[in-house]
Amino acid sequence: MGLYKPTIAGNGLAIALTVIFVLPITAIFAYAVTTPLDSAMVQLGHWLHESREWSFPVLQTQERFAKIGFAIRSIIIAVGISFLYFWLTNWLNQGLARRSSKGSWGKESYIIESIQPWIFVGPALVLLIFFLFIPAFSTLSLSFQEADGTRTIRNYAFLWDPSSLGYEQFRYAMRNSIMWLVLVPTVCISLGLLIAVLADSVRWGIVAKTLIFIPMAISFVGAAVIWRNIFAGGGIEPQQAINGLTPSYQIGLLKALLGHTAAYNEPLYSLKFWGNFFLMWILVWVQTGFAMVIFSAALRGVPEDTIEAAKIDGANPFQMFFRIKLPQIYSTVVVVWTTLVILVLKMFDIPYALSANDDDKLLLATMMENARNNWSVGGDNVENLFAAIAVMLMVTVLPNMIFNARRLRREQKELGH
Amino acid sequence: MTRTFKHVVLALIVFIWVLPFVALVTTSVRSETASKTSGFWTAFTPTELGHRFSTHDKGKTEPFVTMSGNIFERLNQGRDSFEIEGTVNSILFKGRVPDPDKPDKTKLIRQLINAGEPMDVRGGEFVFHPSGDFTWTFPEATAPKPKNLDTFINQNPVFGPDAYIEVLFENKNVPNALISSFIVTIPATIIPITIAAFAAYAFAWMRFPGRDWLFVIVVSLMVVPTQLAFLPVLQGFSGIASWATSLNAWMTDCEATKTCQVASKSFASLWVTHTAFGLPLAIYLLRNYIVGLPKELLESARIDGASHLQIFTRLIIPLSVPALASFSIFQFLWVWNDLIVALYIGPANSADLVFPIRLQKQLGTFKDQLHLLNASAVISIIVPVIVFLSMQRYFIRGLLAGSVKGG
Numbered sequence: 001m002g003l004y005k006p007t008i009a010g011n012g013l014a015i016a017l018t019v020i021f022v023l024p025i026t027a028i029f030a031y032a033v034t035t036p037l038d039s040a041m042v043q044l045g046h047w048l049h050e051s052r053e054w055s056f057p058v059l060q061t062q063e064r065f066a067k068i069g070f071a072i073r074s075i076i077i078a079v080g081i082s083f084l085y086f087w088l089t090n091w092l093n094q095g096l097a098r099r100s101s102k103g104s105w106g107k108e109s110y111i112i113e114s115i116q117p118w119i120f121v122g123p124a125l126v127l128l129i130f131f132l133f134i135p136a137f138s139t140l141s142l143s144f145q146e147a148d149g150t151r152t153i154r155n156y157a158f159l160w161d162p163s164s165l166g167y168e169q170f171r172y173a174m175r176n177s178i179m180w181l182v183l184v185p186t187v188c189i190s191l192g193l194l195i196a197v198l199a200d201s202v203r204w205g206i207v208a209k210t211l212i213f214i215p216m217a218i219s220f221v222g223a224a225v226i227w228r229n230i231f232a233g234g235g236i237e238p239q240q241a242i243n244g245l246t247p248s249y250q251i252g253l254l255k256a257l258l259g260h261t262a263a264y265n266e267p268l269y270s271l272k273f274w275g276n277f278f279l280m281w282i283l284v285w286v287q288t289g290f291a292m293v294i295f296s297a298a299l300r301g302v303p304e305d306t307i308e309a310a311k312i313d314g315a316n317p318f319q320m321f322f323r324i325k326l327p328q329i330y331s332t333v334v335v336v337w338t339t340l341v342i343l344v345l346k347m348f349d350i351p352y353a354l355s356a357n358d359d360d361k362l363l364l365a366t367m368m369e370n371a372r373n374n375w376s377v378g379g380d381n382v383e384n385l386f387a388a389i390a391v392m393l394m395v396t397v398l399p400n401m402i403f404n405a406r407r408l409r410r411e412q413k414e415l416g417h
Numbered sequence: 418m419t420r421t422f423k424h425v426v427l428a429l430i431v432f433i434w435v436l437p438f439v440a441l442v443t444t445s446v447r448s449e450t451a452s453k454t455s456g457f458w459t460a461f462t463p464t465e466l467g468h469r470f471s472t473h474d475k476g477k478t479e480p481f482v483t484m485s486g487n488i489f490e491r492l493n494q495g496r497d498s499f500e501i502e503g504t505v506n507s508i509l510f511k512g513r514v515p516d517p518d519k520p521d522k523t524k525l526i527r528q529l530i531n532a533g534e535p536m537d538v539r540g541g542e543f544v545f546h547p548s549g550d551f552t553w554t555f556p557e558a559t560a561p562k563p564k565n566l567d568t569f570i571n572q573n574p575v576f577g578p579d580a581y582i583e584v585l586f587e588n589k590n591v592p593n594a595l596i597s598s599f600i601v602t603i604p605a606t607i608i609p610i611t612i613a614a615f616a617a618y619a620f621a622w623m624r625f626p627g628r629d630w631l632f633v634i635v636v637s638l639m640v641v642p643t644q645l646a647f648l649p650v651l652q653g654f655s656g657i658a659s660w661a662t663s664l665n666a667w668m669t670d671c672e673a674t675k676t677c678q679v680a681s682k683s684f685a686s687l688w689v690t691h692t693a694f695g696l697p698l699a700i701y702l703l704r705n706y707i708v709g710l711p712k713e714l715l716e717s718a719r720i721d722g723a724s725h726l727q728i729f730t731r732l733i734i735p736l737s738v739p740a741l742a743s744f745s746i747f748q749f750l751w752v753w754n755d756l757i758v759a760l761y762i763g764p765a766n767s768a769d770l771v772f773p774i775r776l777q778k779q780l781g782t783f784k785d786q787l788h789l790l791n792a793s794a795v796i797s798i799i800v801p802v803i804v805f806l807s808m809q810r811y812f813i814r815g816l817l818a819g820s821v822k823g824g
Contacts, residue, residue: 394645
């Protein structure tokens, strides 16, 4: 069938070129054509504003409705274009195959069958190549460049040269990462196991599990705001500033429990060194639900007969858990652990949201952000430094990644594919 | 005994987990003053708070011997929410009284006067009761100027939706953030699902050279930290943007209005980036599901002459609804909650910021208005929590399968 290769290549190229030209032009055209929708929405907003007598400025309503109009047509166009792609390519593939096979049915279906898979995986592969694969390598290459493009290892000088930019920060970031790496997964997994076991043995367990699981749905920034009420002091300095007479109380719950007076305003997560642990706790609060759900499912999968056998042998609940159940869900624990490790290594949102970006609370991701914003003093190779730290982040994730890839391969084999 | 112990431990954990939510919601329904001067746990019991009232309106000039009024009435005048109720503990008297040491002079004193004790205000005798009623008696009819008095009130709990009304209707950032978040999230959920479903079908049921190792590469991209891709992706987008800017200048008459500039960080760049970052997990999840569908069904469809596209749209999609649902929830929550991708790739102008970035900024701007900060946080988390609670089962299924995704 090698005979058909030129035809297949030709058809494939024709389809790819058509797509590359037709889709963007259609998108731009669709945007241009649907522009009146925005002004229609503005009119609608105006009418609603007038008829409901909203109190805020009419300009705001118009702005907002214009944005909603833009949103609606963007969503429709973006989704429409991705459907159009599949329809168009399929149509082209069949049409071109029919033309080039000149009536030979076998040839036609062979050509269609050869091109079809690439139509299906094409968009995914193109996106992954341009947004993950090539960028990963070009970041690597950037990290070994000066701003003018000459090769250098100077960007990594923070690894060994005490006088270089970021030397201290990198050490702090590594120290903190190690603390996070040890504590967060350990606490999450222990708590998750404990809750899974407890919840499965009481009647209201399902309610408890749902409540503990809800933080999983919340953004890290939301979680930071939520815990601010517990860890941070008042908003005003000094506390009794309203009319100079309002009696002031400590407004952070944990600070109040620790006996901090109202005038002592520093949030617990800003404390030197110890602040790290409060930031970690927020992540534990979010992620324990994840560990719990997975362990709960795994524990239910433990074969009944092993438990029965242990019961007959007179095992007490602790032995039952540590000797019988835990070894059988060991692989699940490992999966959760690797997931949490990767999450922790890339942790950015919580410290960033709470502006806990002093040196002694840095993590690699926040160090990257600091470098991007504040390191312009280091010349104009900020981007290269940024890339170098990103590569360090990748290096720390790498062992886990390899571990995960091997596990996936094993699973794939077990699935029989 | 162990059973009670279990209940107690679990209840304690649940309490710790739920308490921050109580703090969040409580703070958001309190008044500004209350939320920044006292902890949320004091909101449920009478708490001593300070207020200032004036004895009577300015410009009231009829002379009187005895004036009676009510402190709460005075305080609540012109106030349509968070009305103050409770008992009056004391009044902090600040004023001049005759100096006992120097007979002709007066001196400034600050003195806490309890309910029932008389005090000398502008030459009259001012007495008040815990209920708020006060009388101000002068030896002869006079028309004194109003006097501002600072009072400590054991104030009853009071809640109101004012903070929500303010952030939703008076502050334009929160509605904008809400709309922006939807603009980003909906396409960034639908597009990767469409693309991934096709790819997953191809990886599962079609034959093509390099299929297996391509799949392994795609799946292993799942754990590449997104940070690694930011710089080149951003450079790529600025390249496209400058190209689009010149195209815009060439095609339209934008130069006259100086609107040619096409932003490199936009909603579109966020959609594409989120799509790409979400694809590995989506392909992995969907492919493993589709592979498990009965082979005979697909083969008989092939024999009947159905094309791959027909099989895909008529058979695979309806059968894969659970997998599609679990990935879409996963991706929806992921994109809705994402901060870092939006920060690096997303639109930077204030009106288009997505909710997590807005909330992060509000942690700074609303640090004196905690009721607004908390109300805004409630609004931002209500969408994912509703999605999550209504489709919890699918979400957990996706979580179990996709527990490997790192970024």
